[in-house]
Amino acid sequence: MKGFLIASVRSGAGKTTVSLGLMAALARRGMKVAPAKCGPDYIDPAFHAAAAGRPGVNLDSWAMTPAQVAGLAARQAEDADLLVAEGLMGLFDGVGHQAGRTGSSADIAAALGLKVLLVLDVTGQSTSAAAVALGAKLLDPRLTILGVVLNRVGSERHRRLCSEAIEALGLPVLGALPRNTAVELPERHLGLVQAEEMGDLRRRLDALADFVGQHVDINRLIELCNDVPVSMGATAAEPLPPPGQRIALARDAAFSFVYPHHLAAWRAAGAEILPFSPLAGEPPDPTADVCWLPGGYPELHAGTLAAADHFLSGLRMFAAERPVHGECGGYMVLGAGLVDAGGTRHAMAGLLGLETSYEKRRLHLGYRRARLLSDGPLGPAGAVLSGHEFHYASILATGNDAPLAEVADAHGGAPAPDGSRRGLVTGSFFHVIARMD
Missing domain, CATH: 3.40.50.880 (Class I glutamine amidotransferase (GATase) domain)
Structure with a gap:
């Protein structure tokens, strides 16, 4: 089984758009997608489940022990073709200084051996986007950047300038999403409006699958993924025993x-x-x-x-x-x-x-x-x-x-x-x- 983690360097850069679009597009191809969410989030996993067609799971390096993370990931990966994890906030954002236990998306990618698909919002910049990509590539030696997806691209010239600068670093640009408010999901004070409250959720997910499928080279993305070295025999104490029968x-x-x-x-x-x-x-x-x-x-x-x-x-x-x-x-x-x-x-x-x-x-x-x-x-x-x-x-x-x-x-x-x-x-x-x- 292969897998990767979708991340960016800040919140609001387009991780969820890319994640849901890819999960839905991959499931549409007949692939068994195992979705995961880094960190404490109740809302995104419900969207993941709807897009991928199987339940999601949260993986948290601060709140869970390494054994719990490995056990949950192994259980989630059973019978799947592809593990697709969505990061939280910025790729390296976490708390504390205990190595591997900061709660960051980077910790989960490192713990599970997942390469990172980096989503970059290139609004208001072009060649400078390469500096951000280079920083993400070099900051944590545990990680490998699989490739980059540009988001909110304003024109073909804008795409070309960003792509050429990033690919000169040896990082493949696997897609470029144009600005498109029509595919954005509605939000409220704790995040996205819940999946179960959207009567048109299937239509929205299909639109995201079309949008991402049109602008991201999914075949090349799959080729660049690595096998996930999660032990299928991994076991761990349950994160929370049942409070009753x-x-x-x-x-x-x-x-x-x-x-x-x-x-x-x-x-x-x-x-x-x-x-x-x-x-x-x-x-x-x-x-x-x-x-x-x-x-x-x-x-x-x-x-x-x-x-x-x-x-x-x-x-x-x-x-x-x-x-x-x-x-x-x-x-x-x-x-x-x-x-x-x-x-x-x-x-x-x-x-x-x-x-x-x-x-x-x-x-x-x-x-x-x-x-x-x-x-x-x-x-x-x-x-x-x-x-x-x-x-x-x-x-x-x-x-x-x-x-x-x-x-x-x-x-x-x-x-x-x-x-x-x-x-x-x-x-x-x-x-x-x-x-x-």
Whole structure:
């Protein structure tokens, strides 16, 4: 099996356009494409799955152990012809200084032996693009640049000037995408609008496949790929053991941020996942052992959730006898109230004392390391978890609830109490990626 990693030197340069276009074009050719996403991202893997026709996976060198990365990659590569990984941010962007464990796309490429397809946005430059390509080629000796795809090319002359300068470095230019806003995907405050919310997703993916297929030499790209030296026998401890045998999982447009590797690991361990839709007024299955409310966009549906009496009463009844955990958006819904962007307060489940607001947005972003302070769905007291936080909510109050964990960031800050627990109910803005113990 062959593979490669698609990266750029900054966010917004066109990685997702190229990734989705290539995945869809390759799948259209009948190839079995195994998609992967570097770093903490819930939204892109759903698009990858739709484009490639098989589930995606996240690979994270900061939040996962090397064994977990290798094990997940090996599982993802089973029965595939081509592993296609999309990077995050810039190719070398990460945190900390531990070699190979910074969370960067470069770490994943090096760990899995993937060559890099470099996407360069050449807006406002021509020959100078070669300097950027040369820097990417030389900065990390672990990496090999497979080739370059130019993005947002303004004219044939523009393409020629960029290509000639880059190919003089010994780097093949495998494609040049003209400026085309028609193929751009809609976005909102946490990234792309979710795949499941796009009624015309298939049409958009077909258009991306046409666009990339027309302007990228896919045959040459495949020829330049190397075999992926991922051991098919690689095994690793599951990133997160299932929180119960039967898991009631909130799943709709308000609750959709679930890592594919968690669902796969839970099912592989024999757990049964029982999805339900709070937006449709559905309560958690009363026969489940545990209820999990993932993150998503409850702030966009606060009025509907506040009026979902059947869901809220069923959730409260469930929480009286069995564990309930909420991550980020799920945490907010477990709280007492949520103030939307317009300043209107909506009563939530009231199972925790948390009060949150989107009226005055503030970005919270970064990796987190957490040590649990009590037993619960995430694991036993003392368990160490890695993950991330990404939201714009402001905390107005937390009530008198005990903290869920001691949490530290990735930059050496002192651990501090975070999250909430009351009875069998727990919650935090912290999204779990893996257990580290």
